[in-house]
Amino acid sequence: MVFRVSCVRRAGTRDSRRRVSRAHVAVAVTLIAAQSGMGAAHASVAREPEATLPLNISIDNGQTSVRQGDRLTYTIKISNTGDTETPELRVFQTTVPGLEVLSTTPEATASTKRIEWSKKLSGREEAEFSVTAQVGPQAPQMQRLTVVACASNKSSDRPVVCAAHSDRLETLGLPIESEESGAGLWYTIAGILVLLAVSGGIVGRRRLRRKTASEAPRDDMSGNMRL
Template sequence: MSNLPALAVAAVVSMITMSVAVPAAPRTGVAPTPTVDAEQPLLSIAIDNGRTSAAAGDELTYKITIRNLGTTEAKGLEISQSLPAGLTFAAADNGGTADADRVVWPTDLKTGQEATFTTVARLGQTPDELLRLATVACATADGAEKPLVCATHSDLLPAGAVATRTEEKAVTPWMRYGAAAAALAVLALVTTVLLRRRRRRLLAARPEAGTGRHLARASVAD
C-alpha cells in the first residue's frame, strides 16, 4: 500500500521521459577493441576524421591510430581502411596504397609502440537512401583471413540529417503536453484512491471511540 505513491511518481517520470525522447544518431566515435588471444598480438585501433557530418564535395582527412598493447612485437601487420561508395581516394601517408575499395599500409609495431596513418579522400555523390558515410579501419596479421582488431567512424549525410529532423518533428509539443497531462491524471487518480482508503479507515475507527466516551459518561452519572 505504502509503495503506491512511489510507483505513481515513477510512472509520471517514465511517461514524461518517453514523450520528449528523440531518436539519437548512431555513435560516430569508437573505443579501442583489444584482442584477447594470447598467441596473437594485443592491439588497439581507432579511426576519426574530426567531423560528425559530411556532404558531396567535402575533403575528408581520416587518422588511424594503432597501438601494440602486448608484450611481444607485432610483425607483418596490414593496416587497412575501407572506401565506401562515394568516397574517392586522394592521398595517404607512410606509403599507403589504394585499390577499388580500401587503402592499405604494411607495418610492424614494437611493444608499447603507437603508429598513425592518414588518408585524404573526397566525397562525391552518395545514394539517396544512404544516411551515414561509414568507414572501417582494421589491423590484420600477415597471411590471416580475419582481422585482429577493427574500428569504425561514420558521418551523417544530408539524407540522414533530413531523416533526423523528421523524427524530431514527429514529437510535437502537443504530444508532450498530452503525455504530461496523462501522467498527472494518473498521479491524481492514485492520490484520490489513497485518500479514500484513509478516510474509510478513520470512519471505521470512530464508532469505537464514540462507545468509549458514552461508557465514561454513564459511569460518572452512576
C-alpha cells in the same frame, strides 16, 4: 607305440605353432590398424587458434555529419599494448562508394576495396596513418557514411582488431535541421504572423475612416430635407 605317440605330439606342436603364429599376425594387424586410426584421428583434430595480438585501433575524421563536396581526413591509430614486437601487420581502411581518395600518409597500396599499409610494431609502440578523401555523390537512400579500419597478421586476411567511424549524410537540398535552425524557423513564422496582424489592423482602420467620412454628408443632406 612310442613312435606313434611322438608323431602325434609333433603334429600337435606344429598345429599349436601355426595357431600361435596366426594369432601373432592378427594382433600385429590390429595394432597397425589401431595406430593408423590414431594417426587419422590426430590428423583430423583442428589446430588451436593462434594467440591474439595485443592491438588497439581507432579511426576518426573529426566530423559527425558530412555532405557532398566535403574534404575529410581519416586518421587511423594503432598501438601494440604488449611488450614484444608484433609480426608484420596488414593495416587497412575500407573504401566506400562515393568517397574519392585523394592522398594517403604514409604511401599506401590502394585497390577497389581497401587502402593498405604494412607495419611492425615494437612493444608499446603506436603508429598513425591518414587518408584524405572527398565526399562525392551518394545514393538517395544512404543516410550515413561509414568507414572501417582493421589490422591483421600479414599472413592472414582475418582481422585481429577493427574500428569504425560513421557520419550523418546531409543532402544538398535538405540540410539536417538542428535545434537552433528549428527555433529560428519558429521565430520567423511568428514574426510573419505578427506582421500580418499589424498590417491587417492598419487596413481595417483605414476602411473604417473612409466609411465614416462617406456617411457624414448623407446625414447633413437628410437633415436639410427634413427642414
